[in-house]
Each structure stands twice: as structure tokens, then as C-alpha cells.
Amino acid sequence: MLKRIKLRTWLLIGAALLIILGAFFFFVNLSSQAPSVSKSKGVQLTQNSAGQYQTVIKDGHYLTSAARGITATSQGNAVDVKDFESGLLNLAKSHFKTGRYIFQEGQYLSSDTVNSLLARQTDSDSTGLNPKDNGKTDSSRNPIYVQSLTEQDFMTKEGSDLKLAGMVVGVAMNTQDTYQKEQYGANYFQTISDADRIAYGKKIAPKLIKKIREQNGVDKNIPIVIAMYANASEDSLGSGAFYSEATSKTGTDLSSWSDIDDKTVVFPKESSDSSSIGSDENTGFTNFKNDIANFFPNIAGATAVGHFTNSKLTSMNVTVTTQFYSQTEIQAFANYVASAAVKFLPSSAPVQITIKTANETQAILVRKSDEKAYTVTLL
Known part of the structure; x- marks a missing residue:
């Protein structure tokens, strides 16, 4: 009887060991199938599917942009935001190949810098990309041309480090500016012609490039692509579209502008x-x-x-x-x-x-x- 009990005990112990070993090999096999990450001083890289960028995770968290969501005015078309950012990333793929570059949310333009860039110029501060307020409240007023900016960074690996190798900056331009003649008053709409919008965008692009290259960590010789986007009107069911792009290879010099044939119907x-x-x-x-x-x-x-x-x-x-x-x-x-x-x-x-x-x-x-x-x- 004692021998039978001992035999049963050993059988139970053996079965438990088999379960533990089975679980061990299951988790080893599972971890070998999971997406791997490349670690670099607290930075991890996701392994994405073909045609998509690897993205940067820092200390276990997705690295977000400090300047995301900042706009010049509170008005705007809600569907533009998503289309603007996703369209910019698709556009970037023609300049920075997904198999070579790593995508990182914008880290070089701070929220304070973006706020100052989206502001109007004043007599004491010429930082803003939008023109001075001329005090008019009719169609002769100076509108808000630049509604928002989005920075996207493209990195390469150098040993265990990531290095900024290029940037794409989207500039969302208003086709219609919403304003008030008095605080808390009625909204008025000022249409911005295609010709004025395009000309103003080309005018402020070198100034924007100069500001970007002044930021710590931005090399004066990395390529910076500027992509111009036309916002839809506030009541439109559809979003806007990218319409032009140019590249700065060094300094504030820009290549000739290329048309982008994007349309929303x-x-x-x-x-x-x-x-x-x-x-x-x-x-x-x-x-x-x-x-x-x-x-x-x-x-x-x-x-x-x-x-x-x-x-x-x-x-x-x-x-x-x-x-x-x-x-x-x-x-x-x-x-x-x-x-x-x-x-x-x-x-x-x-x-x-x-x-x-x-x-x-x-x-x-x-x-x-x-x-x-x-x-x-x-x-």
C-alpha cells in the first residue's frame, strides 16, 4: 500500500513537471513569434508590417509630439486634422523609404515655438507666420493664412543610437478665415483666393525653414520637406488636400515647388x-x-x-x-x-x-x- 502511494506521488510530481515544462516552452515559442524591438538607451523600435515605418517608443511609451493639436484659431474643419496628418505620412514615403528610415513624432518644434509661429506678427515680434492685424473688419483685413503645423521626423540608426536624418513639415493653409468683429460676437467668413494662399505659403516657407534649423539637434544639412495643405471650409463634408511641396537641402534654400495632385470629392x-x-x-x-x-x-x-x-x-x-x-x-x-x-x-x-x-x-x-x-x- 505504501509503495502504491509513493508511486502515485511520483506520478503526480512528474505530471506537474511536464505541465511546467510545457508552459515554459509555450512562452518561449510565443516570445520568439512576438514583434522584436531594438533597444537604444531606453528607446525601442516597433517592427511594423511591410510598407509601414518602424516607430519610436521611449521608456515603454509611444513618443508623442509636444506640439500636436496646436492651431492658430479654434475654428476649422474637424475632418481636416486626421487627413492632414495621415496624408503627410503617405507623402513622406516618397522621400524617406520605409525600409531605411524610422518614423518619430515631431520632437524639435516645442509647443511654445509652434504657438509663436502660428501667431500674428506684431511691431515688437516678427516671429509669427501670419501677417499683422491691420485693424480692418471687412474683406480688406489681413486674414489668418497659416492654421496649423505638423512636424514628422525620420531617423536612422547609427550603432545603438538614433540620428535625425530628415524632416517633413506640413503647413495647413486656410481657404476661409473665420473671425469676429467683436468679442463673443457673430462669426464672419473671409474667403482666401487660391492665388493669395499659394503666394503667401511660398513667401513664409523660407522663414519657417530658418526657424526649424535654429532648433537644437537639427543639422543645417539634413533635408527638410515642406508640404502645403489647403484646409476645407468649415462647413464642408470633406477634408482639404495637399497641393504643393518643396525641399530644403541646406540652409533656407528651397527647391522649386512641385504640384501635388490630391483632391477630395x-x-x-x-x-x-x-x-x-x-x-x-x-x-x-x-x-x-x-x-x-x-x-x-x-x-x-x-x-x-x-x-x-x-x-x-x-x-x-x-x-x-x-x-x-x-x-x-x-x-x-x-x-x-x-x-x-x-x-x-x-x-x-x-x-x-x-x-x-x-x-x-x-x-x-x-x-x-x-x-x-x-x-x-x-x-
Whole structure:
């Protein structure tokens, strides 16, 4: 009997050891499959998928920009912010290859520096990129041209260190300036012509380059790309677009300006829009909108925003506003929208469809480029 108990004890101990060893090898194998990081004095680098930049993590936290979110005025188009930053990163890929450079949020322009750059010039301070206030309150006033700045840094590894190898700075220019004639008074809108906006942007670019090169850690010979972005008007459903870029290789010298053929088109297009860009997509979206409206009568509206580069659609975001009263209604409608989207919406570019009420999002449908079906997520 004693021998039987001892045998059972040893069997239990052996089984426990096998479990412990199995767990050990499981976690070893799991850690070998996890994305690795390269450490450099408290700095880690994420390993991203092909076509994406590695990014910088410091002391276990993502390295954010101290100057993010700063604007010259509180007014603006909310959809511009996301498009401005993501579009700038896509533009950067043509200058700084993802396989060679490491992306870092802007670290050289402090919040105080950006605030001073976005301010108006005064008699005692010429730092600001925006012109002096001439005291006028009509169309002859000096508008706020420069609404916001975004800095993106591109690093290379030198041994165990990271070194700044280049920068891309986006300059968001207003196409419409919102102002008040008196504090807390009504808002007035001043349209800025394309010619004035473009000319003013070129005028202040060398001044901005000079300020950037004055910052500690910025070498006078690293390439700095300046990319100009035209904000959409405050009430626009779509975002703005990048329209021009130039590169400073040394000092404040800038190469000749190159046009960027980016455009944003809102669907359905207005009858006054005679542009050929997005004509086919507009026809498809109109058919899509009519089809889903026939399926469910409670649709309040459907709109889409298409982004085009060199006249080619690169993405489309669709918003369907309606009201459902049960989860089964939402599910049925979302599934129908997914099938209608396959039939009518473009397949050559990524498409995201948001189904929402006035107060909440109820479903999101996503299809990547050239995929056949949409992924439907009910919220």
C-alpha cells in the first residue's frame, strides 16, 4: 500500500513537471513569434508590417509630439486634422523609404515655438507666420493664412543610437478665415483666393525653414520637406488636400515647388460640379444610395468622401444616417448594405461605410482594395 502511494506521488510530481515544462516552452515559442524591438538607451523600435515605418517608443511609451493639436484659431474643419496628418505620412514615403528610415513624432518644434509661429506678427515680434492685424473688419483685413503645423521626423540608426536624418513639415493653409468683429460676437467668413494662399505659403516657407534649423539637434544639412495643405471650409463634408511641396537641402534654400495632385470629392456631387474627377464613382454611389433607400425607408441621408491622387481614387468613406429600433434591424440592414456596396461601390480602393444615428455609430463595414466582401462589425 505504501509503495502504491509513493508511486502515485511520483506520478503526480512528474505530471506537474511536464505541465511546467510545457508552459515554459509555450512562452518561449510565443516570445520568439512576438514583434522584436531594438533597444537604444531606453528607446525601442516597433517592427511594423511591410510598407509601414518602424516607430519610436521611449521608456515603454509611444513618443508623442509636444506640439500636436496646436492651431492658430479654434475654428476649422474637424475632418481636416486626421487627413492632414495621415496624408503627410503617405507623402513622406516618397522621400524617406520605409525600409531605411524610422518614423518619430515631431520632437524639435516645442509647443511654445509652434504657438509663436502660428501667431500674428506684431511691431515688437516678427516671429509669427501670419501677417499683422491691420485693424480692418471687412474683406480688406489681413486674414489668418497659416492654421496649423505638423512636424514628422525620420531617423536612422547609427550603432545603438538614433540620428535625425530628415524632416517633413506640413503647413495647413486656410481657404476661409473665420473671425469676429467683436468679442463673443457673430462669426464672419473671409474667403482666401487660391492665388493669395499659394503666394503667401511660398513667401513664409523660407522663414519657417530658418526657424526649424535654429532648433537644437537639427543639422543645417539634413533635408527638410515642406508640404502645403489647403484646409476645407468649415462647413464642408470633406477634408482639404495637399497641393504643393518643396525641399530644403541646406540652409533656407528651397527647391522649386512641385504640384501635388490630391483632391477630395464629396458624393453625391452637386449639379454645379462639372469636374470629370469622380464621375464614375458618383454614378455608382448614387445607385448605391437609391438601392439601400428602397430597402429601408428610414434613411435620413447617405454621403461619401472620395480621396483622389493623380485623378485615381485612393480611398472612400461612406456615411449612412438612419434610425433603427432593434438589433435585428441593424443586422439585416448592415448585411444588405454590404451586398449593395459590392455591387455599386468601387473595388479598386479601400472603402469604409459607417452606419449611424444622430447620436451613435451602429455598424462599420470595411473592405480593403480588391477584396470581394466587406467585414461587418455591429457596435
